[in-house]
Amino acid sequence: xxxxxxxxxxxxxxxxxxxxxxxxxxxxxxxxxxxxxxxxxxxxxxxxxxxxxxxxxxxxxxxxxxxxxxxxxxxxxxxxxxxxxxxxxxxxxxxxxxxxxxxxxxxxxxxxxxxxxxxxxxxxxxxxxxxxxxxxxxxxxxxxxxxxxxxxxxxxxxxxxxxxxxxxxxxxxxxxxxxxxxxxxxxxxxxxxxxxxxxxxxxxxxxxxxxxxxxxxxxxxxxxxxxxxxxxxxxxxxxxxxxxxxxxxxxxxxxxxxxxxxxx
Numbered sequence: 051x052x053x054x055x056x057x058x059x060x061x062x063x064x065x066x067x068x069x070x071x072x073x074x075x076x077x078x079x080x081x082x083x084x085x086x087x088x089x090x091x092x093x094x095x096x097x098x099x100x101x102x103x104x105x106x107x108x109x110x111x112x113x114x115x116x117x118x119x120x121x122x123x124x125x126x127x128x129x130x131x132x133x134x135x136x137x138x139x140x141x142x143x144x145x146x147x148x149x150x151x152x153x154x155x156x157x158x159x160x161x162x163x164x165x166x167x168x169x170x171x172x173x174x175x176x177x178x179x180x181x182x183x184x185x186x187x188x189x190x191x192x193x194x195x196x197x198x199x200x201x202x203x204x205x206x207x208x209x210x211x212x213x214x215x216x217x218x219x220x221x222x223x224x225x226x227x228x229x230x231x232x233x234x235x236x237x238x239x240x241x242x243x244x245x246x247x248x249x250x251x252x253x254x255x256x257x258x259x260x261x262x263x264x265x266x267x268x269x270x271x272x273x274x275x276x277x278x279x280x281x282x283x284x285x286x287x288x289x290x291x292x293x294x295x296x297x298x299x300x301x302x303x304x305x306x307x308x309x310x311x312x313x314x
Contacts, residue, residue: 077243078169081199081225083133087163092117095140096147104156104179112164112176115155116187117147124214124313125152125188127180129200135162141301149310152188156180158203170244177207193217193312198270198294201278202246208255215312216252216259219305220294221278222270223249231271252282259284260308264292264299 092099092115104112115136126146130139136157146153158176159166166172184192191214196204201221208216222228225246229238252259259282263275272288279286289304299305 077241078167081132081244082160082168084158084161084168085133085135085138086161087135089113089135089137089157089162090140096144099143102154102183104176104183106159106172106175106179108172108175110159110164110166110176112157112159112179113162114157114180115143115153116183117143117153117155118187119147119150119152122152122188122190123150124191124193125154125184126193126195126309126313127177127184127204127213128153128155129177129180129194129196129203130156130158130161131198131200137162139300141297142305145301145306146309149306149313151193151310151313152184152190154180154184154187170246173203174206177203178211181207181211191215191314193309195219195309196221197299198222199246202248205248205251205255206246208257209251212255212257214257214314216255216257216282216284217262217308217312218248218252218259218275218278219262219299220264220267220270221248221261221275222246223274223277223281227274228270249278249281252278252284255282258312260287260312261285262287262289262299262304262308264288264294264296265290266292267294269294 092101100116102116136155159172160168193215194204194213195217197219201218226239261279265288292298
């Protein structure tokens with residue numbers, strides 16, 4: 051009997067070790083869901099659009115889209131979420147262009163045919179390269195806009211390089227908080243390699259912050275987005291009934307209004 055108990059206990063330990071080990075080893079495949087290519091040219095999305103090459107501090111060349119406008123009132127750096135590539139954000143680029151705002155639509159390393167593999171540190175380098183390009187090109191006030199994971203990316207950027215305004219769509223308080231919602235059986239804070247401490251970072255940003263979120267978000271709990279707005283001392287805008295990936299949160303009226311209001 052004792053031998054069977056020992057064997058049973060050993061099997062449980064092995065299963066737990068395999069589950070935790072797999073969660074640790076493959077976590078970035080669960081966090082980052084890039085689409086490769088092909089990606090259309092910027093000019094196919096909008097006349098006058100430009101494919102641009104961004105050079106990161108660690109030596110990568112990332113292709114992204116830049117959509118200039120005549121006499122822009124501001125320029126927006128768009129940091130996408132964790133899935134797809136910039137082609138999914140073409141409707142957003144068109145809407146912002148129509149509003150008279152110059153727009154840089156970033157694709158991270160590993161996304162849209164770009165080299166490299168995404169990590170928290172890597173995406174921080176990517177968005178810094180994007181900001182450097184946009185500041186040199188536009189020479190007008192900069193607004194940072196990030197969706198979901200991209201909200202975490204621009205929140206980190208805003209600490210070191212404060213924008214004129216920061217607009218976050220469906221942000222989480224930190225990566226562990228949202229991961230715990232979906233994997234409650236795992237000790238996510240011990241396992242995560244990337245942390246993205248959004249709430250802590252926005253509390254240190256001097257720029258005005260607007261948070262737009264869906265009232266029926268099944269990926270990032272609405273209360274987390276509201277907590278980010280509270281930490282920033284900013285404004286929270288709920289889109290009633292909207293889930294995380296609904297089109298209304300891509301280029302809907304509330305999103306565009308928040309960005310254009312931030313642009314002044």
